[in-house]
Amino acid sequence: MATLTPRMKGWLERFGCHIGTATKKGFPTTIVVEQASIEGDSTVVFQLTEAQANQIKGNMEENPYVALAPHAIASIRAAYQFKGAATLSGNTLKVDLTEIYCTKPGPEAALRLDVLPPEHVVKFEESRWRDIGPPK
Amino acid sequence: MKMNEEMLNALRTIGSGGVVVHLTTCSADGVPNTVGERFVAAFGEEHIVIADMFAQKTKVNLNENPWGVITVAHPVKGRYWAFRGPCTIIMWGAEDDDDFHGAKAGEVLREWGDWAAKEPPSEVPPDIRPPALCQRGVITLKVDEVYSWKPEESGKKIL
Amino acid sequence: MKLTDEMKEVLKAGSSRSVVTYLTTSNTTGKCNIYLQPYTDVYKDEFIFSPDLFAQKTKININENRVGVMTVANPEAGMTWAFRGPCNIIQWGHPPKFNFQGVTAGEVLERWGDWGQLEALDSVDADIQPKAVGQRGVIVLKVEEVYSYKSEESGKKIL
Numbered sequence: 001m002a003t004l005t006p007r008m009k010g011w012l013e014r015f016g017c018h019i020g021t022a023t024k025k026g027f028p029t030t031i032v033v034e035q036a037s038i039e040g041d042s043t044v045v046f047q048l049t050e051a052q053a054n055q056i057k058g059n060m061e062e063n064p065y066v067a068l069a070p071h072a073i074a075s076i077r078a079a080y081q082f083k084g085a086a087t088l089s090g091n092t093l094k095v096d097l098t099e100i101y102c103t104k105p106g107p108e109a110a111l112r113l114d115v116l117p118p119e120h121v122v123k124f125e126e127s128r129w130r131d132i133g134p135p136k
Numbered sequence: 137m138k139m140n141e142e143m144l145n146a147l148r149t150i151g152s153g154g155v156v157v158h159l160t161t162c163s164a165d166g167v168p169n170t171v172g173e174r175f176v177a178a179f180g181e182e183h184i185v186i187a188d189m190f191a192q193k194t195k196v197n198l199n200e201n202p203w204g205v206i207t208v209a210h211p212v213k214g215r216y217w218a219f220r221g222p223c224t225i226i227m228w229g230a231e232d233d234d235d236f237h238g239a240k241a242g243e244v245l246r247e248w249g250d251w252a253a254k255e256p257p258s259e260v261p262p263d264i265r266p267p268a269l270c271q272r273g274v275i276t277l278k279v280d281e282v283y284s285w286k287p288e289e290s291g292k293k294i295l
Numbered sequence: 296m297k298l299t300d301e302m303k304e305v306l307k308a309g310s311s312r313s314v315v316t317y318l319t320t321s322n323t324t325g326k327c328n329i330y331l332q333p334y335t336d337v338y339k340d341e342f343i344f345s346p347d348l349f350a351q352k353t354k355i356n357i358n359e360n361r362v363g364v365m366t367v368a369n370p371e372a373g374m375t376w377a378f379r380g381p382c383n384i385i386q387w388g389h390p391p392k393f394n395f396q397g398v399t400a401g402e403v404l405e406r407w408g409d410w411g412q413l414e415a416l417d418s419v420d421a422d423i424q425p426k427a428v429g430q431r432g433v434i435v436l437k438v439e440e441v442y443s444y445k446s447e448e449s450g451k452k453i454l
Contacts, residue, residue: 018207020160020168026201030160030218032285055291069158069170075209076156103171105266107386109190112359115323130263192355229426267388272429
């Protein structure tokens with residue numbers, strides 16, 4: 001399991017994500033959900049519309065892997081990517097995170113964060129961004 | 137598939153009044169990768185180009201599974217677009233007349249192969265500005281379809 | 296760990312006895328990747344440097360698991376060496392004080408950041424020359440052990 005920091009949680013909850021899904025053979029479909037909730041330190045939950053659930057239902061049935069990239073202004077300020085296995089239950093999409101990456105342009109691009117001790121990740125964030133979360 | 141005027145006008149860097157987008161690719165066995173991209177533009181009416189500056193898994197994925205989806209991330213302003221189609225990276229070193237679904241490698245590289253010189257990211261705040269840029273090529277997506285990601289109509293065909 | 300004079304001689308940039316090498320890295324679940332590397336140099340007797348010209352999976356692996364093994368791909372007699380140790384990519388954009396295992400980004404990039412200044416990158420045959428290169432950084436391997444991959448003694452510690 002990958003551990004979310006408070007900064008990650010704040011941006012995810014406020015702005016939601018672009019959610020990349022795919023067939024087992026790799027044909028992609030992306031949906032966008034504009035807010036999320038966090039369960040514990042490693043699970044992101046999205047409430048989908050009927051249209052969104054129907055759009056990715058087939059993919060979820062054959063391939064649970066999803067990639068999450070923060071939406072809206074968070075796409076600029078919260079340069080992370082989260083990956084994990086998702087379960088779609090009704091209109092609720094629950095993603096148990098197993099990988100977290102920094103996608104900030106520069107030498108840290110694609111740096112895997114979940115393999116570092118959580119306190120190191122927090123220090124990394126403090127050294128790279130001037131905010132500690134989304135604006136109030 | 138030809139994009140409409142509104143799309144062509146929006147597909148430019150955010151500093152020029154355009155948008156930040158997310159590009160989704162996936163491995164051949166279906167593991168997706170979704171990353172934000174600020175160096176984006178329309179190339180002609182049927183292609184979208186993105187600078188290959190920091191692509192890693194995107195490149196690995198496109199090398200084994202040449203498909204992508206580009207979604208508008210910010211600012212949205214009613215532009216709930218998801219562009220899907222064949223996708224590749226035209227690398228420096230490609231032959232001039234290499235053709236990717238109607239886009240010639242030489243023309244793409246001459247126009248967008250040195251993005252930082254053409255459109256330096258000077259408007260980006262210091263804490264999120266890339267400290268050094270080294271472009272190896274141009275990610276190119278041929279638009280085959282456009283669907284809406286608007287939550288209540290997600291998946292609805294636009295073009 | 297100090298390399299021997301013979302090791303240093305064949306691994307140094309521009310050496311008349313230069314060797315082609317392979318760099319093996321792995322992701323955190325053990326999936327390995329081998330990257331062909333014809334260009335190397337030695338620093339402080341214990342670091343092997345090489346340019347990041349086309350690294351893809353290598354970079355992804357190093358981003359999550361900083362260890363590598365470099366083996367000599369076309370050994371002259373007796374050079375069945377495998378160098379293992381912490382491995383990272385120091386990239387353009389790292390702050391000069393960024394430190395990996397005792398070397399800083401400033402010192403590494405200043406001297407090795409443009410490998411073409413150290414040795415001709417087009418010294419290989421024309422048909423296998425890369426048409427264009429874009430160096431994004433320097434792969435740094437700190438040698439902590441050297442073992443032999445000679446079939447009858449594979450794994451035997453050399454240093």
